[in-house]
Amino acid sequence: MDLSLCLQESLTLFEPTRSTFIPITLTLPLFRNCLTPTNGLISSKTSHLLLVVDSSLVSEAVPVIDLNDPNALQLIGHACRSWGVFQVINHGIPTSILHQTESTAKTLFSLPLEQKLKASRSPDAVSGYGLARISPFFSKLMWYEGFTVFGSPLDHFRQLWPRDYTKHCDVIEEYEKEMKKLAAKLAWLMLGSLGITKEDVDWAGPNGDFADASSASQLNYYPACPDPDKAMGLAAHTDSTILTILYQNSISGLQVMKEGVGWVTVPPIPGGLVVNVGDLLHILSNGLYPSVLHRAMVNRTKHRISIACLYGPPANVQISPLPKLVSPSQPPLYRAITWSEYLGTKAKYFNKALSIISSPQKGLADVNDHNNSVKVG
Numbered sequence: 001m002d003l004s005l006c007l008q009e010s011l012t013l014f015e016p017t018r019s020t021f022i023p024i025t026l027t028l029p030l031f032r033n034c035l036t037p038t039n040g041l042i043s044s045k046t047s048h049l050l051l052v053v054d055s056s057l058v059s060e061a062v063p064v065i066d067l068n069d070p071n072a073l074q075l076i077g078h079a080c081r082s083w084g085v086f087q088v089i090n091h092g093i094p095t096s097i098l099h100q101t102e103s104t105a106k107t108l109f110s111l112p113l114e115q116k117l118k119a120s121r122s123p124d125a126v127s128g129y130g131l132a133r134i135s136p137f138f139s140k141l142m143w144y145e146g147f148t149v150f151g152s153p154l155d156h157f158r159q160l161w162p163r164d165y166t167k168h169c170d171v172i173e174e175y176e177k178e179m180k181k182l183a184a185k186l187a188w189l190m191l192g193s194l195g196i197t198k199e200d201v202d203w204a205g206p207n208g209d210f211a212d213a214s215s216a217s218q219l220n221y222y223p224a225c226p227d228p229d230k231a232m233g234l235a236a237h238t239d240s241t242i243l244t245i246l247y248q249n250s251i252s253g254l255q256v257m258k259e260g261v262g263w264v265t266v267p268p269i270p271g272g273l274v275v276n277v278g279d280l281l282h283i284l285s286n287g288l289y290p291s292v293l294h295r296a297m298v299n300r301t302k303h304r305i306s307i308a309c310l311y312g313p314p315a316n317v318q319i320s321p322l323p324k325l326v327s328p329s330q331p332p333l334y335r336a337i338t339w340s341e342y343l344g345t346k347a348k349y350f351n352k353a354l355s356i357i358s359s360p361q362k363g364l365a366d367v368n369d370h371n372n373s374v375k376v377g
């Protein structure tokens with residue numbers, strides 16, 4: 001099907017049938033003095049241009065949603081159902097906070113290895129420096145270093161920067177404060193697009209502000225790789241979260257799996273943040289919003305940094321399909337589970353975690369075992 005798109009002097013096209021913005025690199029001046037198919041001349045005075053684009057050329061692009069758009073709720077619902085991921089602009093997070101956090105991450109990963117190892121993540125902990133949690137499931141090492149902050153980064157940052165740890169603690173604290181606000185807003189938009197209101201989520205707190213929600217900050221570093229086709233930055237996975245907000249620097253690398261299409265790159269857009277549906281929203285929505293499989297590729301000449309806000313419920317709240325989304329014709333697909341139990345199940349069974357907790361109890365006998373849980377609170 002051909003699409004008619006109206007191009008102004010801007011770098012994004014709005015694609016009405018899919019309600020997405022498509023970033024393009026062409027600008028109007030490039031067309032100036034060209035002949036149109038009907039032999040009209042595009043003059044230097046032309047300010048609007050009707051482009052007819054073959055959709056196979058546009059292909060599939062991850063939706064970009066302006067949070068100031070009055071239709072944001074519907075656009076988010078559509079994106080969650082069909083992609084499990086979208087980018088947001090006008091999200092309200094000051095660019096300076098993102099850049100300062102990126103700079104802290106860059107400083108951290110540039111430290112000598114023996115210094116970074118002083119802040120290593122211990123085996124049953126969440127916080128600290130190390131390989132990806134999922135690395136035991138892969139035979140090849142990933143081209144990746146990570147640092148997780150859960151709770152106060154003070155002890156680890158003191159090890160890393162004995163002199164100026166406070167500066168970096170302040171940066172992370174500010175970043176987390178802002179990200180948690182945005183995550184709560186996004187959680188309501190995502191749940192709201194399913195018809196869920198504050199009364200339907202008892203752990204949202206009396207003001208419905210998810211005041212007790214937990215989050216972890218994940219700093220990801222992918223060094224430049226001389227042979228990028230032979231290495232993987234972060235192997236394909238879904239996040240064990242309600243939602244994840246990802247800041248990526250200007251180097252692309254993130255790809256998401258789209259059914260019927262394959263791997264689609266999520267291009268970094270200035271001021272944009274990537275939001276993806278995690279396994280816990282998959283459970284809450286009773287499978288209506290599937291968590292998205294994604295991975296990170298590496299670059300031949302440039303290192304890449306990304307920073308994720310991993311957003312989840314309070315540690316010990318039972319998460320199960322929301323009653324409003326369950327009916328005799330849509331029975332609950334998953335049993336109730338806390339975030340910490342889910343992380344334990346993921347650490348043990350990786351990509352089988354969701355199917356292991358699918359109901360009726362198809363799981364293995366020991367998955368309810370509390371030894372499987374990971375401390376998140």
Ligand SMILES: C=C1C[C@]23C[C@@]1(O)CC[C@H]2[C@@]12CCC[C@@](C)(C(=O)O1)[C@H]2[C@@H]3C(=O)O
Nearest residue numbers: 126132133134148216218237239240310346
């Ligand atoms: C809260 C968490 C999610 C995570 C495991 C963790 O305990 C802390 C690190 C998180 C992370 C970040 C990179 C990708 C990922 C799959 C991993 O290996 O560690 C996620 C984990 C997850 O979402 O399951």
Ligand SMILES: O=C(O)CCC(=O)C(=O)O
Nearest residue numbers: 218220253254296306308
């Ligand atoms: O670096 C990226 O683009 C992806 C990071 C990621 O998937 C994660 O932190 O969970």
Ligand SMILES: [Fe+2]
Nearest residue numbers: 237238239294
């Ligand atoms: Fe991820």
